[in-house]
Amino acid sequence: MPDLKTEVLVIGAGPAGSMTAKWAAKNGAKVVMIEKRQEIGSPVRCGEGISKSWLEGVGIKPGRWINLEVEGARIFSPSEKVFEINEKDAGNEVGYVVERTAFDKQLAIDAANVGVDVFLKTAAMTMLKENGRIVGAKVKRGGETFEIRAPITIGADGFESQVGRWAGIPTNISTRDMDTCLQYRMTNVDCDVRYCDFYLGKVAPGGYVWVFPKGEGLANVGIGVQVSKVTAMADARTYLDRWIDHHPGYAKGKKIDMVGGGVSISAPIKQTVADGIMLVGDAARMIDPLTGGGIANGCIAGKICGTVAAEAVHAGTPTKEFFQQYEKGWRALLEEKLYRNWLAKEKLVQLSDDVFDKVIDVLQGYKLEKLSVHNILKAVHEKYPEVTKEFEEFL
Amino acid sequence: MPSKKHLHIESSGQLCIYCGACVGICPLNCIYLDETRITFDEKVCTRCEICVKACPVGAIEIG
Numbered sequence: 001m002p003d004l005k006t007e008v009l010v011i012g013a014g015p016a017g018s019m020t021a022k023w024a025a026k027n028g029a030k031v032v033m034i035e036k037r038q039e040i041g042s043p044v045r046c047g048e049g050i051s052k053s054w055l056e057g058v059g060i061k062p063g064r065w066i067n068l069e070v071e072g073a074r075i076f077s078p079s080e081k082v083f084e085i086n087e088k089d090a091g092n093e094v095g096y097v098v099e100r101t102a103f104d105k106q107l108a109i110d111a112a113n114v115g116v117d118v119f120l121k122t123a124a125m126t127m128l129k130e131n132g133r134i135v136g137a138k139v140k141r142g143g144e145t146f147e148i149r150a151p152i153t154i155g156a157d158g159f160e161s162q163v164g165r166w167a168g169i170p171t172n173i174s175t176r177d178m179d180t181c182l183q184y185r186m187t188n189v190d191c192d193v194r195y196c197d198f199y200l201g202k203v204a205p206g207g208y209v210w211v212f213p214k215g216e217g218l219a220n221v222g223i224g225v226q227v228s229k230v231t232a233m234a235d236a237r238t239y240l241d242r243w244i245d246h247h248p249g250y251a252k253g254k255k256i257d258m259v260g261g262g263v264s265i266s267a268p269i270k271q272t273v274a275d276g277i278m279l280v281g282d283a284a285r286m287i288d289p290l291t292g293g294g295i296a297n298g299c300i301a302g303k304i305c306g307t308v309a310a311e312a313v314h315a316g317t318p319t320k321e322f323f324q325q326y327e328k329g330w331r332a333l334l335e336e337k338l339y340r341n342w343l344a345k346e347k348l349v350q351l352s353d354d355v356f357d358k359v360i361d362v363l364q365g366y367k368l369e370k371l372s373v374h375n376i377l378k379a380v381h382e383k384y385p386e387v388t389k390e391f392e393e394f395l
Numbered sequence: 396m397p398s399k400k401h402l403h404i405e406s407s408g409q410l411c412i413y414c415g416a417c418v419g420i421c422p423l424n425c426i427y428l429d430e431t432r433i434t435f436d437e438k439v440c441t442r443c444e445i446c447v448k449a450c451p452v453g454a455i456e457i458g
Binding site for chain 1: 412413414415416418419420422424428429430445447448449450451452453455456
């Protein structure tokens with residue numbers, strides 16, 4: 001393969017990459033998107049729950065990738081008291097349960113249909129640099145190594161992002177700010193297709209167990225455990241297997257798939273752009289630290305990223321200064337909530353099972369007007385003032 | 396200089412599920428995932444053991 005030239009090079013064809021590529025191409029840029037895997041969307045590394053409200057704004061139409069629509073979420077305390085939340089209030093993982101392999105492919109198709117060239121089985125090996133700026137990547141496809149030169153490179157290479165680090169953008173996270181996750185797709189389980197379920201407390205230290213129904217007795221049953229709370233090898237699997245063993249409706253099920261992955265639960269990072277490069281999605285640590293959901297934020301930022309990339313191409317200014325439009329743009333939409341949810345996460349991971357039980361006990365009999373951290377704390381405060389003592393700054 | 400501990404990543408597929416959790420958390424960026432093979436840079440790795448904790452299936456051992 002001879003060396004290539006393009007205007008925008010997108011590394012990674014997940015939702016954030018495809019969204020960025022699409023919006024750059026729609027706005028007139030010549031775009032190449034590379035994906036190291038042979039199949040876009042596979043293997044899945046995700047619980048496959050997404051909220052609905054943001055889809056229209058970024059131009060995603062409902063399609064065959066939807067498994068089912070849920071009414072809301074159920075939060076289970078350690079003694080399995082239940083609090084139901086309406087879908088609209090339930091955070092960015094509740095609304096549709098999707099088939100990620102189909103969802104990711106649809107987004108890549110949308111990108112390809114507006115002119116993006118997609119290269120599969122093509123992995124970035126290192127960044128090309130000239131005078132301190134990124135000017136594309138050295139890539140490998142099959143046994144061949146070649147260069148793709150571009151004034152703008154987009155790092156959309158997911159949780160294990162290399163691109164940011166190669167480009168000198170600090171994206172390292174601590175063990176407190178990462179959950180290690182494992183999920184089985186299970187058949188023949190007794191789940192309720194009306195809800196995405198979340199189980200809190202010691203069953204999943206610093207994270208939660210989730211059950212996302214996929215219809216006809218099929219469900220994603222998974223766990224996230226905060227890495228700083230891991231005490232033994234394979235803790236995530238041990239905790240998940242134990243949870244399943246203790247729930248007869250799931251213990252009788254059969255596992256047909258096992259996937260894993262890392263999820264950042266960090267505060268927003270300080271920098272996502274440098275000369276010639278922008279980071280987007282999980283690579284930019286845009287995952288909601290409370291829910292662990294990354295798709296909505298990645299796509300919302302991707303639309304801005306692609307649009308700014310195309311503008312920079314037309315203006316001939318692929319500079320850090322020009323990319324501030326993206327940096328400021330995504331922060332205006334997402335940063336405050338990411339930070340607020342990170343603070344909430346920092347508190348939640350310290351709560352004992354007893355406190356979780358008290359909080360859910362209050363909430364299950366309480367009619368909240370609107371679901372917010374403030375309203376929840378107010379409700380808990382009325383019955384258990386000692387529980388909310390630590391949370392006074394939120395009240 | 397004391398010799399480094401032995402680090403072993405089981406990536407033949409018996410344990411490893413190629414999820415990339417170890418790659419993403421490695422503070423020195425010295426673990427590489429190449430579809431179905433994981434390698435690490437013996438010289439750069441300080442045996443900090445963070446990857447051992449991050450692995451959801453226990454495929455990384457140190458000793």
